[in-house]
Amino acid sequence: MLRRVTTPEGGATGRTPTSREPLVVMSGVDKHFGDLHVLKGVDLVVGRGEVLVVIGPSGSGKSTLCRTINRLESIDGGSITIDGAELPAEGKELARLRSDVGMVFQSFNLFAHKTVLENVTLGPTKVRGVKKADADRRGRELLERVGVGHQADKYPAQLSGGQQQRVAIARALAMEPKVILFDEPTSALDPEMISEVLDVMTDLATSGMTMVVVTHEMGFARKAADRVVFMADGELVEQADPETFFTAPRSPRAQDFLSKIFTH
Amino acid sequence: MEPVLDNLDLYVSGFWRSLEIVLWAAAGSLALGILLAAFRVSPVPVLQRLGALYVATIRNTPLTIVLFFFAFGVPAAFGVTWDFFALGTVGLVVYTAAFVCESVRSGVNAVDAGQAEAARALGLTFRQNLSLVVLPQALRTVVPPTGSVIIAMIKNSAVVGAIGVSGDLFSAYRRMASALGYERLPSIAGTAVGFLVMTLTAGAILMVVERRMAVSR
Numbered sequence: 001m002l003r004r005v006t007t008p009e010g011g012a013t014g015r016t017p018t019s020r021e022p023l024v025v026m027s028g029v030d031k032h033f034g035d036l037h038v039l040k041g042v043d044l045v046v047g048r049g050e051v052l053v054v055i056g057p058s059g060s061g062k063s064t065l066c067r068t069i070n071r072l073e074s075i076d077g078g079s080i081t082i083d084g085a086e087l088p089a090e091g092k093e094l095a096r097l098r099s100d101v102g103m104v105f106q107s108f109n110l111f112a113h114k115t116v117l118e119n120v121t122l123g124p125t126k127v128r129g130v131k132k133a134d135a136d137r138r139g140r141e142l143l144e145r146v147g148v149g150h151q152a153d154k155y156p157a158q159l160s161g162g163q164q165q166r167v168a169i170a171r172a173l174a175m176e177p178k179v180i181l182f183d184e185p186t187s188a189l190d191p192e193m194i195s196e197v198l199d200v201m202t203d204l205a206t207s208g209m210t211m212v213v214v215t216h217e218m219g220f221a222r223k224a225a226d227r228v229v230f231m232a233d234g235e236l237v238e239q240a241d242p243e244t245f246f247t248a249p250r251s252p253r254a255q256d257f258l259s260k261i262f263t264h
Numbered sequence: 265m266e267p268v269l270d271n272l273d274l275y276v277s278g279f280w281r282s283l284e285i286v287l288w289a290a291a292g293s294l295a296l297g298i299l300l301a302a303f304r305v306s307p308v309p310v311l312q313r314l315g316a317l318y319v320a321t322i323r324n325t326p327l328t329i330v331l332f333f334f335a336f337g338v339p340a341a342f343g344v345t346w347d348f349f350a351l352g353t354v355g356l357v358v359y360t361a362a363f364v365c366e367s368v369r370s371g372v373n374a375v376d377a378g379q380a381e382a383a384r385a386l387g388l389t390f391r392q393n394l395s396l397v398v399l400p401q402a403l404r405t406v407v408p409p410t411g412s413v414i415i416a417m418i419k420n421s422a423v424v425g426a427i428g429v430s431g432d433l434f435s436a437y438r439r440m441a442s443a444l445g446y447e448r449l450p451s452i453a454g455t456a457v458g459f460l461v462m463t464l465t466a467g468a469i470l471m472v473v474e475r476r477m478a479v480s481r
């Protein structure tokens with residue numbers, strides 16, 4: 001069922017999807033680190049079921065953008081809502097809201113002192129109050145789904161980077177989040193492991209999961225993304241569907257950036 | 265050492281009394297120290313500042329001043345009627361907790377920030393984050409320095425005796441040297457041996473714990 005939605009003014013970049021129910025709504029989001037203005041009045045709507053790829057030069061604020069969505073970074077101005085609810089300040093209520101927003105980090109960040117299965121069941125048992133037996137069963141299913149079922153009882157350090165990142169995705173999925181944020185999930189991986197992680201992410205995208213993915217993997221963006229957002233200097237400079245963005249970028253900054261990543 | 269052997273029961277009962285102080289003080293200072301460390305790493309600025317203020321104040325005050333404050337200042341000012349044993353132990357806890365706090369905090373800081381971040385992103389509360397993710401990983405780096413703090417505390421507990429607790433190892437020396445009129449050197453040596461038994465045992469326990477943790481992951 002499609003609902004007609006009103007989205008906040010799209011700012012300079014205008015385009016917002018109208019066919020999807022908005023799930024993450026950022027409007028006029030400002031963020032400073034000291035004197036550095038990292039996010040400059042960012043307006044962004046992510047629709048339910050949408051796969052959004054965020055691309056842009058180093059230091060443009062992509063990670064910060066991601067991290068404000070589950071309030072790992074606080075914001076100085078504007079507002080962010082998840083499924084209609086504004087992110088509260090630090091506390092129990094924030095923890096509850098965060099549990100609906102999954103996050104996959106560049107450096108995996110699996111809990112080093114817990115087994116793979118425990119990594120996946122910690123959230124459901126401690127945050128959601130799921131019974132251990134149920135969480136274990138569901139955890140094993142998810143590990144199977146991302147292709148590391150037979151590693152369930154090992155510790156993270158015993159796994160390859162690609163396997164660890166797939167466990168991290170299973171850990172996020174175990175919370176049955178409304179949206180999952182990926183911050184350069186394959187940047188820390190050896191080349192031969194990148195595709196195994198991207199395959200899992202592509203499957204997820206196909207299954208209808210809402211995803212915000214910071215990545216420079218063009219293949220993934222072309223195959224799985226509904227929309228690409230180009231970010232530079234804390235602003236959303238351009239957004240388009242992947243094909244249009246990669247073949248005919250409009251802004252000079254995006255053209256310049258793409259010419260650089262194409263040449264190596 | 266004859267005078268000591270002749271009065272061995274005096275030293276043995278003094279040993280148990282001192283051990284009692286040490287055990288209470290160890291439990292109390294570990295609990296208070298961990299709580300203070302939690303304050304210092306909490307996301308709440310007021311708690312952070314409270315923890316920092318506590319450490320800055322206590323760590324920069326001589327032990328004897330802290331103990332005198334609790335043994336004489338507190339009863340006079342607030343009409344507290346506890347005995348020296350309780351007051352001295354509380355003073356020792358207050359003093360030692362500042363050092364426990366700093367060693368726990370340094371261990372927490374040694375845990376990769378990504379661990380706490382992943383826990384936050386899952387929706388764990390601050391307390392769950394500390395108790396389920398950060399502290400268990402900090403434990404290995406925390407145990408050796410905290411052990412040293414506790415061993416120092418055992419030695420400091422002699423000062424509690426010197427202030428006026430009766431029946432402990434230090435008062436055994438005082439009784440021997442003044443009331444019973446024995447020579448001072450062997451009398452104090454007996455007390456020293458009593459403390460050595462405690463500190464060496466603590467050191468041995470610490471070593472076993474460290475070795476266990478090195479084996480398990």
Ligand SMILES: Nc1ncnc2c1ncn2[C@@H]1O[C@H](COP(=O)(O)OP(=O)(O)OP(=O)(O)O)[C@@H](O)[C@H]1O
Pocket residue numbers: 033036038056057058059060061062063064065
């Ligand atoms: N905690 C912080 N304190 C101070 N400055 C920060 C902090 N985090 C990020 N910055 C700065 O903010 C800017 C944006 O950083 P951010 O990590 O969001 O960029 P990015 O687009 O993700 O870059 P990259 O591609 O290198 O990951 C950078 O200049 C960075 O140095």
Ligand SMILES: [Mg+2]
Pocket residue numbers: 062063064183184
């Ligand atoms: Mg980044």
